[in-house]
Every structure is written in C-alpha cells, then in structure tokens.
Amino acid sequence: MKFVSRQPREGINVSDTHPLVEAGTLVAGLTAIFLLFAVVLIFLIDLALYFVPPDKEAALFRDWLPDDLVTVSPADTRLDETQRVLDRMAFHWGDAPYAFRLEIDASELANAMALPGGLIVVTEGLLAQVESENELAFVLGHELGHYRNRDHLRALGRGIVFSVVLAAVTGDDASNLGINVADLALRSFSRKQELAADEFGLELVYTNYGHVNEAWRLFDRWDDGDRSLLDIVSYTSTHPQPGNRVDSLEQLARDRGWPTSGPVTALSW
Amino acid sequence: MDSDTLEIISVWLNYGFPVLLILLAYFIGTIIEKRHFRNIRAREKINREYPVVSLDTMPEDWNATASTLVTGSVVISLDYFKRVIAGLRAIVGGRIKTYEPLLERARREAVLRMTESARRQGYDAIFNVRLETSRLANSRGDGNGTAGVEMLAFGTAVRRDSRFAPVADRI
Numbered sequence: 001m002k003f004v005s006r007q008p009r010e011g012i013n014v015s016d017t018h019p020l021v022e023a024g025t026l027v028a029g030l031t032a033i034f035l036l037f038a039v040v041l042i043f044l045i046d047l048a049l050y051f052v053p054p055d056k057e058a059a060l061f062r063d064w065l066p067d068d069l070v071t072v073s074p075a076d077t078r079l080d081e082t083q084r085v086l087d088r089m090a091f092h093w094g095d096a097p098y099a100f101r102l103e104i105d106a107s108e109l110a111n112a113m114a115l116p117g118g119l120i121v122v123t124e125g126l127l128a129q130v131e132s133e134n135e136l137a138f139v140l141g142h143e144l145g146h147y148r149n150r151d152h153l154r155a156l157g158r159g160i161v162f163s164v165v166l167a168a169v170t171g172d173d174a175s176n177l178g179i180n181v182a183d184l185a186l187r188s189f190s191r192k193q194e195l196a197a198d199e200f201g202l203e204l205v206y207t208n209y210g211h212v213n214e215a216w217r218l219f220d221r222w223d224d225g226d227r228s229l230l231d232i233v234s235y236t237s238t239h240p241q242p243g244n245r246v247d248s249l250e251q252l253a254r255d256r257g258w259p260t261s262g263p264v265t266a267l268s269w
Numbered sequence: 270m271d272s273d274t275l276e277i278i279s280v281w282l283n284y285g286f287p288v289l290l291i292l293l294a295y296f297i298g299t300i301i302e303k304r305h306f307r308n309i310r311a312r313e314k315i316n317r318e319y320p321v322v323s324l325d326t327m328p329e330d331w332n333a334t335a336s337t338l339v340t341g342s343v344v345i346s347l348d349y350f351k352r353v354i355a356g357l358r359a360i361v362g363g364r365i366k367t368y369e370p371l372l373e374r375a376r377r378e379a380v381l382r383m384t385e386s387a388r389r390q391g392y393d394a395i396f397n398v399r400l401e402t403s404r405l406a407n408s409r410g411d412g413n414g415t416a417g418v419e420m421l422a423f424g425t426a427v428r429r430d431s432r433f434a435p436v437a438d439r440i
Contacts, residue, residue, distance in 0.1 A: 005318045007310075013373045015366040019295070019354065022366050026357040 038161050045157025050150065054097035057153070061117025069121065070106040078127055078269055079104055085133060086120060086140045092207040098147060110235045114143040114152035126235065130218055133265035134205065138215035141204040142239075145197030151189050194240050195248060202252060211262030216249045291350050298348030302370060309377045316384050320394035327396060327427060335428040339395060341382030345375050346417035375420035376400060383422040392426035399423055 052060070065071075072079065083102045090100045098118025110125040120143050130136045146152045189197070205215045219242035236242065253260055327333065347355075351367040358365050379400065387395050401421040 003320050003322070005320070007313050007317055008377060013376075014369045015364060017366050019299075019350070019367050023350075023354050023357075026354060026361075030357060030360060 038165055042157040042161045045160055046154065049153040049156055052153075054147075054150070058098045058117050061115075061119065064117055064119070065103065066115065066121070069103060072104045072106055072124065076104065081268055082122060082127070082136065082140070085137050086144075088208055089137055089141045089144055089204045092204045093144060093148065096144075096147070100144070100147075111238065112139050112143055112235070113238075114146040116152060116156060118147065120144075127269070129221075130267065132214050132217070133267050134209060134214040135216075135218040136267065137208065138201055138205050138212075139218070141201030142197050143201075144204060145200030146189070146193070148200055149193060149196050151193045151197065154189065154193075189238075191240065194245075198240075198245065198249060199252060202249060202258070203256075206256075206258045209262060209265075211259040212249075212253050213260055213262040214264050216246050219246050219249075291353055294349035294351075298350055301348075302374065305374050305378070306370075309374065309381065312381050312385070313377065316381065316388070319384055319388060321380060321384050321398055321424070322394070322396055323398045325397040327429075331427070332430045333427045334430045335392070337390070337392070337426050338423060339383050339387045339390070339392070339426040340421060340423040341379045341384070341386060342419060342421040343375050343378040343382060344417050344419045345371060345378075347371060372402075372418060372420070375402070375418055376422075379420040379422035383424060387424075387426035390426065392428045394429075395424040395426050397425045 049057075079102065082104070086100055086102050090096050090098075100118045100120060103119065103121050104127065105121050105123045107123040108125045109123055110129055112120065112122045112126055114120055120140065122139070126139065127136075130139065202212055202215060206212050222236070223242040223246060239245070250260075252258075347368075351371065354367045355365045358367075380398070383395065383398070399422070401423070403419050403421075
C-alpha cells in the first residue's frame with residue numbers, strides 16, 4: 001500500500017450550521033414549546049376549576065387575598081358601608097354558596113372584580129365615582145351575577161400561569177406565586193356573560209329597593225362623558241361599554257316591569 | 270436616584286448582563302476559533318508529507334533503527350456561548366453542533382503536536398496512532414458542567430535506517 005500524503009479533509013466532523021442559526025433555532029423552538037405548554041396549562045386549570053363545587057372553592061380561598069392588593073385601612077367607613085350593601089344584595093340571592101368578603105383596593109382606576117372564594121374587590125376610584133347607594137348596589141349585584149354564573153373562575157388559570165411564568169423568568173422563589181389583581185384585571189368576560197350578570201344584578205337591586213331608579217346612572221354619566229376617559233378605562237376594559245349597557249338595562253327594566261323611579265339612598269361619604 | 274431608575278438598573282443587570290456576556294463570548298470565541306483553524310491548516314500543510322498512520326505494522330522494507338512513544342495533548346475550554354447553546358440543546362437532544370468544531374480543533378491540534386514532537390526528535394514516521402479524550406475539569410462545584418476537553422494523540426515514532434547507509438550489519 002502506497003502512502004499518499006493528504007491534508008485532513010474539512011467539514012466531515014463539523015456541521016456547517018452557523019452557530020447563531022443553531023442558537024436562534026433553539027431559542028425560538030424552546031420558546032414556542034414553552035408557550036404551547038403554558039397555553040395548555042391555562043386551559044387545563046380553567047377546565048379543572050369549573051368542576052370545583054362552589055363550597056369547595058369557598059373553603060379553598062377562605063382567607064385568600066391577591067398578592068398585589070393594596071388594602072385601605074380597616075377603619076375606613078367606606079369598607080363597612082360597602083360590605084353592608086353587599087351583604088344585603090347577597091341576602092336576596094338566597095342560597096348563595098359563598099360568604100362574600102369585600103376589600104377596597106387603593107387604586108385610582110375605577111373597577112370592580114369578582115375574585116375566587118367570594119372576594120369582591122372594588123377600587124377607591126370606583127367608590128369616588130358612585131353617587132348613591134343604588135349605583136353601588138348595582139355594581140356589586142353585577143359582580144354577584146358573575147359568581148352565580150361562575151364566570152369569575154374563567155381565565156383564572158391565565159392569572160396563575162402568568163404568575164408561574166413570571167416567577168420562572170425572574171427567578172423568584174415559589175412562595176411568591178399567586179394570583180394578582182393586575183392579571184385578573186386583564187380578563188374580560190363575553191358579552192353574554194356580562195348581560196347575564198347585569199340581569200341578575202338588576203334583579204337583586206329591584207328585590208332590595210322595589211325599584212331600579214339610578215341603578216345604572218353611573219354608566220349614564222360615563223356615557224355623557226363627564227369623566228375623563230382614563231378614570232373609567234379600567235372598568236370599561238373589563239365591562240361592556242356604558243352606552244350599549246344603559247340601553248339594554250333600560251330594555252330589561254321595561255320587559256320585567258321594574259319601576260324606574262323611587263327613593264334613592266345616599267351614601268355617607 | 271428614584272426607585273424607578275433603580276428598578277431599570279436592576280433589570281438591566283439581571284437580564285442584560287448575561288445576554289451581553291453571551292454575545293461577547295460569541296464574538297471573542299469565534300475570533301479565537303477562526304485563528305486556531307487557520308493556524309492548524311498552515312501547520313498541517315507543512316507536515317503534509319510526514320507519515321502519521323494508524324497502522325500498527327511498518328512496511329516490510331522498513332528497518333527501524335529507533336522508536337519511541339510520542340504524544341501530543343491539548344486542552345481547550347468551551348466558551349460561554351457554546352456552553353449556553355449546548356445547555357439548550359440538552360433539553361431537546363440532538364447534535365450539539367457548537368461542540369463539534371471544538372473537538373475537531375482538539376483532535377487536529379493534538380495530532381499536530383505529536384507530529385511536530387516526532388519530527389523535532391528526528392523520527393521518520395509515526396505508526397499506531399491513537400486518540401484519547403477525557404473531560405478534564407468540572408466547571409461547577411457540584412461536579413457537573415464541563416470546563417474543557419483534553420485530547421491526547423499518541424503513537425510510535427520510528428526512525429528507519431538510511432537507504433544510503435552501509436548495509437554491512439544487515440544480514
């Protein structure tokens with residue numbers, strides 16, 4: 001056998017894929033897999049929560065508060081008064097499976113949220129804008145409507161998975177995991193769910209006061225535009241637009257024969 | 270400095286710095302790798318005519334006058350970029366393409382060092398060439414992670430009697 005000198009051939013043992021292409025493929029691929037996993041997880045959690053009976057849910061979330069909730073002082077009189085209105089609304093529900101709690105979030109943005117386990121959060125921004133107990137009662141009644149239809153569990157998985165993903169990315173330890181108001185404020189319900197909640201809420205208002213006067217006056221005012229858009233953008237991003245909403249509420253009151261005039265109860269603040 | 274500025278700085282330190290380090294490692298690592306490959310090719314050209322074979326027997330007409338064990342070894346470290354990409358690759362499996370040039374460099378460099386060592390000592394060829402590799406060091410205290418790779422080439426360097434030398438002592 002003759003010895004033929006040769007230089008080693010190139011490109012046999014080394015892939016010709018550019019390292020940056022390799023890096024890009026891996027990062028993009030893994031991100032896609034990760035996102036898909038998160039979406040499936042969100043779906044599964046939502047699905048699972050729908051099968052949790054209300055009493056189990058109430059027990060599970062009994063003393064729970066969202067992590068980023070900034071509560072007002074427990075001595076705040078608005079807390080007692082709002083809780084009182086809420087209790088009265090809930091009383092007319094009859095067989096409500098939750099013991100409703102109320103917290104006030106120290107936020108300028110007007111919003112109200114139905115959270116798991118019967119925790120209703122209203123913002124200081126909303127309380128500053130309601131002008132009568134009747135207006136407040138309808139907002140709370142609407143949130144109770146979400147509980148009755150169990151809408152509040154919808155997209156809860158999104159909040160949980162967001163927190164998990166955020167913790168994984170920022171490297172926070174697992175004890176910080178939780179559901180945040182900020183995540184929950186992002187979810188919105190379908191028009192059908194909102195209308196059903198409105199109907200239930202208005203029925204509670206009628207049962208309590210014997211009329212629906214001023215129940216939707218808050219939205220009327222918003223519709224007239226006497227508030228800066230920023231003040232109400234939070235509420236309207238998760239609730240129907242005031243204009244349409246007032247129309248359908250008026251229609252509803254007409255259909256059911258609920259009187260739209262009657263004495264209005266003032267608020268103490 | 271207000272808390273927002275501190276927040277921004279901390280976010281940059283947490284996320285920007287590792288990314289910067291990866292990019293820096295990529296650019297510097299690429300430059301070093303290219304230079305090494307250029308150097309390897311140049312030296313391989315010089316040593317082109319020198320027989321380095323894995324056969325464990327010499328040609329029949331060869332008459333060895335001296336032989337010795339020659340070795341060439343090299344230790345090359347991974348750069349941070351390669352390590353991160355290999356770490357991502359390890360999640361899904363497949364060819365760790367960023368490690369391939371590293372091992373290629375190590376193999377060729379080790380063979381070159383062995384060859385150069387044999388030539389300096391005046392041997393005419395290297396037979397029975399073998400390659401060995403080992404993970405040299407751990408980059409982490411827990412015993413995981415690879416700091417670098419060692420490649421060892423070894424073989425038997427042989428000096429043959431000159432065709433022009435007197436053949437009297439050859440029976």
